[in-house]
Amino acid sequence: MSIETGGYGALVIVIVMTLVTLATRWGGVFVMSFVPISYRVQQFISAMSGSVLVALLAPLALNGDNGARLALLATALTMLMVKKPLLAITMGIVTAAVYRYLFP
Amino acid sequence: MSDIDSNLHELNRSNIWAGFVQLVPLSIFVIIFGLAFGLAATQTGLDAWSTIAMSTFVFAGASQFAAMELWGQEISLLPLAITVFAINARHLLMGATLYPWLRHLPPSKRYGVMLVITDANWAMSLQKFSRGEPAMGLLFGGGLTLWSFWVFGTWLGIYFGNAIQDPVSLGLDMVMGCFLLAMLVGGKKDTRVFAIWSVAAIASLLAYWFLPANSHVVVGALAGGILGAIWMESER
Numbered sequence: 001m002s003i004e005t006g007g008y009g010a011l012v013i014v015i016v017m018t019l020v021t022l023a024t025r026w027g028g029v030f031v032m033s034f035v036p037i038s039y040r041v042q043q044f045i046s047a048m049s050g051s052v053l054v055a056l057l058a059p060l061a062l063n064g065d066n067g068a069r070l071a072l073l074a075t076a077l078t079m080l081m082v083k084k085p086l087l088a089i090t091m092g093i094v095t096a097a098v099y100r101y102l103f104p
Numbered sequence: 105m106s107d108i109d110s111n112l113h114e115l116n117r118s119n120i121w122a123g124f125v126q127l128v129p130l131s132i133f134v135i136i137f138g139l140a141f142g143l144a145a146t147q148t149g150l151d152a153w154s155t156i157a158m159s160t161f162v163f164a165g166a167s168q169f170a171a172m173e174l175w176g177q178e179i180s181l182l183p184l185a186i187t188v189f190a191i192n193a194r195h196l197l198m199g200a201t202l203y204p205w206l207r208h209l210p211p212s213k214r215y216g217v218m219l220v221i222t223d224a225n226w227a228m229s230l231q232k233f234s235r236g237e238p239a240m241g242l243l244f245g246g247g248l249t250l251w252s253f254w255v256f257g258t259w260l261g262i263y264f265g266n267a268i269q270d271p272v273s274l275g276l277d278m279v280m281g282c283f284l285l286a287m288l289v290g291g292k293k294d295t296r297v298f299a300i301w302s303v304a305a306i307a308s309l310l311a312y313w314f315l316p317a318n319s320h321v322v323v324g325a326l327a328g329g330i331l332g333a334i335w336m337e338s339e340r
Contacts, residue, residue: 004178020188
């Protein structure tokens with residue numbers, strides 16, 4: 001089911017996102033009050049929450065211009081070296097800006 | 105139930121305020137992330153009210169950035185809902201790990217506290233609880249800090265976002281991608297995690313090429329999750 005993003009559409013999308021997120025905030029506590037969450041389910045959930053980010057990023061890295069690719073590379077390298085998210089994101093943005101300025 | 109144990113989960117005005125104040129320094133960074141989201145949402149074409157509403161009610165940065173990534177003239181609700189669920193599924197684990205302390209609260213307070221659960225206040229209060237210190241005020245008060253600064257940052261971002269003429273030349277189209285990547289790389293990394301990421305990447309690209317639009321996120325998330333359930337970490 002598709003929905004237009006203009007007008008009331010955006011409102012519907014915000015409501016859907018709110019309900020889904022609320023379910024994740026309450027769900028863990030709710031389920032635990034009946035039955036403990038098994039180790040296998042925990043492993044599935046934590047693997048899935050990393051994988052969804054990979055799945056979002058893979059096409060972005062593949063289809064982006066070189067500025068975009070270098071930006072992602074700069075972010076990853078900075079994050080690996082200093083573990084500061086804000087600095088890593090800044091490095092990525094600056095890299096894209098500089099590359100696009102030099103090679104428009 | 106001993107006295108010490110019952111104090112651990114006490115929730116009153118003074119310890120909520122103490123928790124609120126304790127997370128103010130960290131929340132300066134939250135303002136900047138909020139600003140980045142407001143900026144990204146404005147570039148994506150969201151109106152100011154929807155953007156503020158999203159930060160206020162959803163209050164989950166990575167999933168909000170992901171929604172911008174899927175945004176278009178039209179958006180399919182099911183893939184969007186599943187993507188948001190997959191990104192925010194870690195809240196399920198946060199709730200489960202806090203349950204030993206939350207179970208002492210009456211249900212209304214228990215679920216009220218969980219309204220503002222997010223990575224920072226969860227990690228800090230779980231650490232305190234595990235040391236046998238009271239942390240319910242930190243969990244709830246700190247959550248309120250993070251939430252209010254997130255909304256404020258978003259508002260700032262909308263304000264500045266409207267002033268910027270050519271965001272792409274400034275690299276600002278990469279805010280979302282770089283944010284999500286930094287979240288990913290900041291997590292745990294070992295052979296198992298790399299295998300999971302590789303499977304998720306391959307599955308999502310195959311879906312991207314051969315399946316309907318936007319299904320790649322769901323396919324990649326499920327493929328990685330299933331591998332994680334089969335190849336489990338050795339327990340504790």
